Amino acid sequence: MEQDVPGHVEFVHRSWPADPEQLVLIRRALAGWLAPLALTEEETADVVLAVDEAAANAVRHAYGPDESGAVELTLWTEADTLYIEVVDHGSWRPPAERPTEGGRGISLMHTMSEAVLIRFDDRGSRVLLRHRIPAHPGRAEA
Numbered sequence: 001m002e003q004d005v006p007g008h009v010e011f012v013h014r015s016w017p018a019d020p021e022q023l024v025l026i027r028r029a030l031a032g033w034l035a036p037l038a039l040t041e042e043e044t045a046d047v048v049l050a051v052d053e054a055a056a057n058a059v060r061h062a063y064g065p066d067e068s069g070a071v072e073l074t075l076w077t078e079a080d081t082l083y084i085e086v087v088d089h090g091s092w093r094p095p096a097e098r099p100t101e102g103g104r105g106i107s108l109m110h111t112m113s114e115a116v117l118i119r120f121d122d123r124g125s126r127v128l129l130r131h132r133i134p135a136h137p138g139r140a141e142a
Helices: 020-037 041-061 105-112
Strands: 011-017 070-078 081-088 115-121 124-132
Touching: 011 020, 020 041, 020 070, 020 081, 041 070, 041 081, 041 105, 041 124, 105 115
Parallel strands: none
Antiparallel strands: 011 070, 070 081, 081 124, 115 124
């Protein structure tokens, strides 16, 4: 990860066990990765919430009760855009039409992100989130 230029992060990748207790660690690591981008508190909160929903879906739905697995996050920037990919290697389970609990994660991701792309196959699921990195007064341009 390159951090010598304010407002610039090229690429970060990390993997965590697919365990609900890891979600707080994922959010904390993500907030640290976002710090060099000098986003507003609201922008940071939107990104963290969208990623948390994607990671929580992977933790709760990708693996069966007796399966262990991983949740991978990859973050990169290109020009004025932030991309975050959340990957699991489990099985896709489509959202219930009338969920008994939760069930708003994907719509929340769409609300918090500029774009959301979800792909799944026999290798697992990939959620790609795209966010603009708006220019703020005083932010150094990369």
